[in-house]
Amino acid sequence: MSxxxxxxxxxxxxxxxxxLLLRDGLVAATxxxxxxxxxxxxxxxxxxxxxxxxxLVDLHTHLREPGREDAETIETGTQAAALGGFTxxxxxxxxxxxxxxxxxxxxxxxxxxxxxWCDVAPVGAxxxxxxxxxxxxxxxxxxxxxxxxxxxxxxxxxxxxVLMRRALEYVRAFDGVIAQHAQExxxxxxxxxxxxxxxxxxxxxxxxxxxxxAIVARxxxxxxxxxxxxxxCHVSTAGTVEILRWAKARRVDVTAEVTxxxxxxxxxxxxxxxxxxxxNPPLRTADDxxxxxxxxxxxxxxxxxxxxxxHAAEDKDCEWGAAAFGMTGLETAVSVxxxxxxxxxxxxxAGVAERLSAAPARIGRLTDHxxxxxxxxxxxxxxxxxxxxxxxxxxxxxxxxxxxxxTGATLPGQVVATFLRGHARVLDAALCEPEPQxxxx
Amino acid sequence: xxxxxxxxxLSKDDALLILDTAEEMARLTDRAVKKLxxxxxxxxxNLFFEDSTRTRTxxxxxxxxxxxxxxxxxxxxxxxxxxxxxxxxxxxxxAMGADAVVVRHAESGAPHRLATxxxxxxxxxxxxxxxxxxxxxxxxxxFTLRRHLTNGRGxxxxxxxxxxxxxxHSRVARSNVLLLRTLGADVVLVxxxxxxxxxxxxxxxxxxxxxxxxxxxxxxxxxLRVQRERMNASFFPSAREYARRYGLDxxxxxxxxxxxxxxxxGPMNRGMEITADVADSPRSVIVEQVANGVLVRMAxxxxxxxxATPAVGGPxxxxxxxxxxxxx
Numbered sequence: 001m002s003x004x005x006x007x008x009x010x011x012x013x014x015x016x017x018x019x020l021l022l023r024d025g026l027v028a029a030t031x032x033x034x035x036x037x038x039x040x041x042x043x044x045x046x047x048x049x050x051x052x053x054x055x056l057v058d059l060h061t062h063l064r065e066p067g068r069e070d071a072e073t074i075e076t077g078t079q080a081a082a083l084g085g086f087t088x089x090x091x092x093x094x095x096x097x098x099x100x101x102x103x104x105x106x107x108x109x110x111x112x113x114x115x116x117w118c119d120v121a122p123v124g125a126x127x128x129x130x131x132x133x134x135x136x137x138x139x140x141x142x143x144x145x146x147x148x149x150x151x152x153x154x155x156x157x158x159x160x161x162v163l164m165r166r167a168l169e170y171v172r173a174f175d176g177v178i179a180q181h182a183q184e185x186x187x188x189x190x191x192x193x194x195x196x197x198x199x200x201x202x203x204x205x206x207x208x209x210x211x212x213x214a215i216v217a218r219x220x221x222x223x224x225x226x227x228x229x230x231x232x233c234h235v236s237t238a239g240t241v242e243i244l245r246w247a248k249a250r251r252v253d254v255t256a257e258v259t260x261x262x263x264x265x266x267x268x269x270x271x272x273x274x275x276x277x278x279x280n281p282p283l284r285t286a287d288d289x290x291x292x293x294x295x296x297x298x299x300x301x302x303x304x305x306x307x308x309x310x311h312a313a314e315d316k317d318c319e320w321g322a323a324a325f326g327m328t329g330l331e332t333a334v335s336v337x338x339x340x341x342x343x344x345x346x347x348x349x350a351g352v353a354e355r356l357s358a359a360p361a362r363i364g365r366l367t368d369h370x371x372x373x374x375x376x377x378x379x380x381x382x383x384x385x386x387x388x389x390x391x392x393x394x395x396x397x398x399x400x401x402x403x404x405x406x407t408g409a410t411l412p413g414q415v416v417a418t419f420l421r422g423h424a425r426v427l428d429a430a431l432c433e434p435e436p437q438x439x440x441x
Numbered sequence: 442x443x444x445x446x447x448x449x450x451l452s453k454d455d456a457l458l459i460l461d462t463a464e465e466m467a468r469l470t471d472r473a474v475k476k477l478x479x480x481x482x483x484x485x486x487n488l489f490f491e492d493s494t495r496t497r498t499x500x501x502x503x504x505x506x507x508x509x510x511x512x513x514x515x516x517x518x519x520x521x522x523x524x525x526x527x528x529x530x531x532x533x534x535x536a537m538g539a540d541a542v543v544v545r546h547a548e549s550g551a552p553h554r555l556a557t558x559x560x561x562x563x564x565x566x567x568x569x570x571x572x573x574x575x576x577x578x579x580x581x582x583x584f585t586l587r588r589h590l591t592n593g594r595g596x597x598x599x600x601x602x603x604x605x606x607x608x609x610h611s612r613v614a615r616s617n618v619l620l621l622r623t624l625g626a627d628v629v630l631v632x633x634x635x636x637x638x639x640x641x642x643x644x645x646x647x648x649x650x651x652x653x654x655x656x657x658x659x660x661x662x663x664x665l666r667v668q669r670e671r672m673n674a675s676f677f678p679s680a681r682e683y684a685r686r687y688g689l690d691x692x693x694x695x696x697x698x699x700x701x702x703x704x705x706x707g708p709m710n711r712g713m714e715i716t717a718d719v720a721d722s723p724r725s726v727i728v729e730q731v732a733n734g735v736l737v738r739m740a741x742x743x744x745x746x747x748x749a750t751p752a753v754g755g756p757x758x759x760x761x762x763x764x765x766x767x768x769x
Contacts, residue, residue, distance in 0.1 A: 192549075195639055196639060196640060197638075197639060197640020197643050198640070199638075199639065199640075200638030200639050200640040200641065201615070201638075201640070202549060202550065202573060203549035203550075203570070203571050203572040203573030203574065203612060203615060204549050204550070204571075204572075204573075205572075206639060272553075272557070273549075273550030273551075273553045273554050273557075274554075274557075274558075314526065317528055317558070318526055318527055318528060318554075319527050319546065319548045319550060319551040319554050320548060320549070320550045320551075320554065321547075321548035321549065321550075321551075321571065322526075322527070322548060
């Protein structure tokens with residue numbers, strides 16, 4: 001069996017110092033029991049001053065494999081996830097081939113297990129080839145070893161209202177959820193940035209807030225009508241927040257995520273024409289950022305999801321219009337959330353644990369993740385040094401891509417250690433030895 | 442100033458210096474031998490990712506009149522369409538020793554990227570980028586306005602310029618609004634609401650949806666080209682309705698004060714935004730704008746490349762030195 005770990009003096013959810021014993025993949029004991037129960041050979045780690053969180057769960061990651069292994073692989077992407085404090089990531093379906101069959105999602109799941117850096121929960125495509133016309137074999141993906149529960153055409157909106165309705169209804173059979181990339185396609189043809197006075201001056205075609213809000217409004221009404229579960233990806237506007245608030249007040253079964261970058265960055269960065277700031281949905285205004293932070297604080301937005309979108313250098317080292325949409329995010333997520341939410345007093349570390357671990361695990365139906373850190377829980381843990389300050393340098397990270405919008409910025413907080421089933425995946429903010437994880441049949 | 446990327450880069454003093462220098466260029470080239478030695482040994486590259494014979498030719502003539510070596514780099518297709526990338530093109534030009542790159546590109550911000558991405562050290566002049574800006578067009582328009590309205594001197598304070606047409610997609614309109622306001626002019630934009638950008642109310646201009654109310658007080662009216670591809674995208678119902686409501690015809694031209702001039706950046710859609718009668722009328726200065734373009738571009742090249750010999754009063758050279766070649 002694996003080595004036992006005694007973590008001494010960590011601040012559980014930012015609270016008082018306590019000891020934790022990790023043994024046989026579980027949190028074996030806490031507090032005074034931890035030292036007493038530690039078997040011989042236990043490795044002891046002084047984590048005084050570090051915040052202990054349940055292992056983080058990302059509902060929205062692009063791992064690029066299969067198809068774009070030049071930008072990211074399951075190996076490098078999950079290494080980046082581990083360094084960022086994640087013990088589970090949901091791998092989006094827009095790979096090549098698209099993850100729209102049981103075969104592809106099982107392959108992604110197995111590669112994640114073999115790499116062993118964090119658990120990979122594949123997201124299945126809603127429609128065949130993300131084409132938005134015909135339902136993919138959602139049931140086959142749900143029944144596969146990958147046990148898919150989240151389905152999304154992310155990158156594309158399920159724009160056809162009939163297809164969306166059918167998808168919402170169909171996944172009820174296996175407790176699935178449709179994660180919608182809310183973007184009305186006709187209103188955003190050729191769109192390059194937030195539609196705003198700045199876009200007008202820069203001569204960049206606008207992506208209006210209404211194109212997101214119109215789809216979210218339609219979808220919450222559909223979800224209410226058919227009594228199904230809806231998840232809204234990367235909420236970016238204050239108007240969407242209002243619609244979600246209204247829907248939740250009506251007890252519609254809707255959840256939502258916000259990305260770290262939408263909590264911190266605004267559209268003004270587009271004035272540099274530097275494609276590192278080109279992302280979909282686009283960076284919006286300071287008012288939107290304030291509304292998103294408030295919504296995350298009060299639970300209208302349930303969780304933070306990175307939308308980690310690695311891209312090869314040549315897809316960003318070009319003119320704005322030719323560049324790909326997307327930003328990396330796994331390795332900076334905790335720091336950005338600390339800057340935007342914790343250091344501003346909007347969320348405490350218990351709130352971070354809820355928004356980055358418990359809620360996404362619940363939405364994704366990952367029964368093995370998102371647990372409270374108590375004796376008997378799976379030993380997925382993330383240790384954060386909130387006093388650290390670091391200058392972001394993607395070239396020193398694990399992701400194969402370097403398209404971080406935070407390059408050169410000084411951010412608070414540092415993930416110091418990550419444990420997956422009691423195995424140290426990250427120690428001293430560096431990767432440990434690979435350790436393949438057991439595969440479900 | 443190292444680059445000319447947007448008219449917003451120009452202070453009033455910068456703009457007046459360029460316009461006054463262009464007037465000097467006019468005096469110096471108004472002779473049998475039109476050439477100045479100022480940029481001898483300097484290399485100016487015309488990097489055109491979009492076809493624009495008139496703008497390219499204007500820059501080429503301007504550079505040649507200053508004795509620069511001119512290379513026309515016709516980069517067909519951008520990185521979007523599998524051609525050479527902007528970056529690789531830039532590295533190539535850097536290796537060739539370009540001192541200035543005049544760039545026309547279909548993507549807004551491409552010249553900005555060229556100037557700031559660290560690919561090249563050359564001065565970058567924006568010769569039109571996407572739906573963003575075309576600063577030398579605004580300079581030649583200001584030069585033309587000055588000649589007709591203020592005797593070729595000073596700024597344009599109190600002059601009222603109407604710009605009418607597809608403002609939404611017009612780089613000419615954006616640069617003109619910025620520069621004309623810097624020079625003190627009052628600008629009125631006229632367009633159907635579908636062809637005005639979001640946030641135009643923050644541009645410091647008046648906005649109108651019809652020409653008739655604004656023409657009687659205008660000192661100049663500038664008609665913008667309406668691209669054919671807009672016609673099937675519901676910006677307006679039909680070409681005929683557009684021409685009826687927003688075209689400059691003889692009847693509307695009669696509403697202008699006696700001294701007011703009619704401008705167009707070209708190329709014109711005769712019968713669409715302007716009728717042939719008006720385009721060819723005595724108050725049309727459209728052909729003159731083309732001639733002024735060469736003078737203004739000479740001034741910009743001279744000031745950006747900081748010619749080793751003085752622009753004015755230097756010896757004239759014979760017209761044998763520079764040759765244009767085309768690199769594909």
